[in-house]
Amino acid sequence: MNRLQFTVPPLPHYMLCGLSSYGPGGRHVSRRNVGVFDLLVVREGCLYVGEEEQTYEIGEGCALILRPDSHHYGTKGCDVHTSYYWLHFQTTGSWTLTDDELPRSGPEPYDEKRMQALWSYATHTFQIQVPQFVRLLHPGKVDELIDQLIQLNHSFYSGSAKWNQQALFQEVLRQLSASMAPAESAPAAACADQAAAYMRKHYRESITAQELGERLNFHPVYIARCMQRYYGCAPMEYLMHHRIEQAKLLLLQTDHTIARIAEEVGFNQAAYFTSCFTKAEGISPRKYRQRFSYG
Structure with a gap:
């Protein structure tokens, strides 16, 4: 498996993302040396993409990272309607493409120079790896994270929004890295993913644990x-x-009343919604709207 190995710090940083689609026959664009990493995550359908001499079929629930220094091109048109997330990121640190796996975590051998660096407060770097191409262990979680990143694009000039975006992006990288794990945990991951997907789709409705079990056919x-x-x-x-x-x-994108927003996201009472929102965010819905409207 090809792995992108980054030396950190500095951590790779998020730039921009979005959701795109192709109809049948649509083909990925041809580009060369774009200067940024391009993460593609397919939600439905299949993308046919090449990078230099390597070709990929990126099916539903799969992800591919295109390198910033290579030639990328569509190898053929889509067979069916295909929707996918794209996410651009970059690093100012060093990186390489490798098929070597990082050593398993455990006690590190004593290194006098490293210890001197630690005691002198010098920066201590280490390596992280993410797969270049992988079937995601937890595609629903990655979809959710990228959806949140897209939502924050509407507050692009807010410092707190940018900070949140970087934190969300680091979790995307962690999800990619976790997808290199052995497949024994796949059934449990699939159950969690199905449950999360069901709740995201039906969040406006009343949902109980019992109903969730009946819908998914799991206890x-x-x-x-x-x-x-x-x-x-x-x-x-x-x-x-x-x-x-x-x-x-x-709250950020509409001028709906608090009561209407409460109803649209599945709360029966505006007062209960305000209480839950304040507990979760440390600020009331009204003040949250004011902070980002005038910040």
């Missing part, structure tokens, strides 16, 4: 265990988080 306890492992929270916590994120988007 609610198993779903909760999988969600905790891969998302770090229980299903209902995930649902609450997604509703709050959608509310933030409506």
